[in-house]
Amino acid sequence: MTGTLSPGISESSATLELASLLEPVSAEMKLVEEWLRSNLIDDSQFVASLLSQVFKAGGKRIRPGLVLLSSRATAPGFGELTPRHIILAVLTELIHTASLVHDDVIDKSSLRRGQETVNRKWNDKLAVLVGDLLFAQASICLARLMNPAIVGIYGQVLGDLCAGEIKQMNQQYVCAVDWDGYIYKSVCKTASLFSAGCHSGPILNGCGDEVVSALKDYGTNLGICFQVVDDLLDVTATASDLGKPAGGDLAQGLLTAPALFVLQREDEPARRLAELIKTRAVCREDGIAEALQLIKDNGGTDSTIALARKYAQQSREALRGLPASTYRDSLESIVDVMLIRTR
């Protein structure tokens, strides 16, 4: 897979690459997709059109893919999955989508994956309700699994999503370099759900602690890696690549790895960057352009790539003890796909 790490490969090739890695679970992915399109309780035409808008915007379905691959990689004899595994994959995507819809209200975003957000196309009220509806569907799925351990894991995920956002909100425009806080937020916002998705399948399969814990570590590290790469792209990608304006995080005063690496230098560029943030100059076009350039010129992006690689490596290592299979191969290669996005 290292061949795919050559420069110039874009976000869209990462998406293509991901699709091929999900091939071993393509039959199950189709069931997930059908569920998302037809199984959501609501007889109202209007609500159906809202939900179809949300799922049309699509996304890569990486989370259900991880659920299915890690389930299959740890199933007895790599055998077929059960309807409960499909529900697990669906609920993981529902929680992710619900949190995106509410995040867009919270961040007042108008574009997501290049499409108008629910809050923009309709209004904040509806976006709150649509998010609630999706969380409600996820709760029903979760309860249907009838597995107390998995309920506890996803309960923690739901709490983490809120805690991460609240922590982030309280630290806007605060320039203290707090790496632990940054990693904690990344776990709450992203890695917690990745990790839940990756180790709940093995729990359903009745795997032992060692296997469950390996896939938990895999998911956590992959999730942090994913978040770090997302934070990098906010600095390096173009608006058209992102499907939303670049520098958006920094403009909102959210300090992520690329900015933290510069701020911790405590030199003149660090001082200038802190000034642009504290004075809210980053909210203006010229201010954000200067801040992004400062980050690129002072090692912010290179160090962030190195950080992403560190978590990618830890993620790969977690898989070592698993028996060889096409499913484990895909899980390993997905780590590389995360890194393609950094190029």
Place this chain on the structure above:
Amino acid sequence: MTGTLSPGISESSATLELASLLEPVSAEMKLVEEWLRSNLIDDSQFVASLLSQVFKAGGKRIRPGLVLLSSRATAPGFGELTPRHIILAVLTELIHTASLVHDDVIDKSSLRRGQETVNRKWNDKLAVLVGDLLFAQASICLARLMNPAIVGIYGQVLGDLCAGEIKQMNQQYVCAVDWDGYIYKSVCKTASLFSAGCHSGPILNGCGDEVVSALKDYGTNLGICFQVVDDLLDVTATASDLGKPAGGDLAQGLLTAPALFVLQREDEPARRLAELIKTRAVCREDGIAEALQLIKDNGGTDSTIALARKYAQQSREALRGLPASTYRDSLESIVDVMLIRTR
């Protein structure tokens, strides 16, 4: 209990009356209260203070009270309840509270029960997150019950809450008289959760269909009665009684029973009321005052009281088949407490 229906009895005497009716389950109510104050997952001081603000605003805890009374009224030998009944009561209150927090964002309300709302005291973002956190807690409770029937019932409730709000939002300032639509919205917004709370306890108790269905009917009718009375109070009560401005529903173009009774007359007052609504005159102080007066002068409040009494009666009748007990007595008397509020 009819003695308590004398005129001049206020909302606060209804609250006192309710407290005495919950006396037979006071030990269980204390456990619910403890759970709400201490058992919500979050180690952050800030989130703890947010949740305490939400629960300090209090409310009458009528829903957990109904869960406990209907559970006890149908328990074998009226025996003690289990921890699962407490969780059922807690989750019912959590869903109610979460929906209030999100409703306040949706309606841009600044007062609730005489206290500042989360969206007013902090901001919309936090209110969305706090609501999500409460829904998340409710989901965990629901899943912990490990009962597929109850999961289905509460899943429907969560869907109904969203569907009711969405329907309401789509019909603002629409003056067509649609009684079915009004009752449907009342079921979605209020009666669905009342009904779930009242018949899930009997399901946990392993009661037969007849008892379960009796308590379901009791809860549905009581819930509609509760909503009709709430809609009446929006027209008749003072701002200080309500803890929020009077006429708020109508000002937002939400047509409820008192207005519908006038609009269906199709006479001059009906025409004038429709005009005040369609021209958005109800959004101004003079317009809303004229509309409220029109409703009071043209039978809107009297007919609404009669409608509330009809559902109250149906609610009482549903209890007929239950064996006599202090718990059944309380359930019956709670119906009267609903009506006290109309005076």
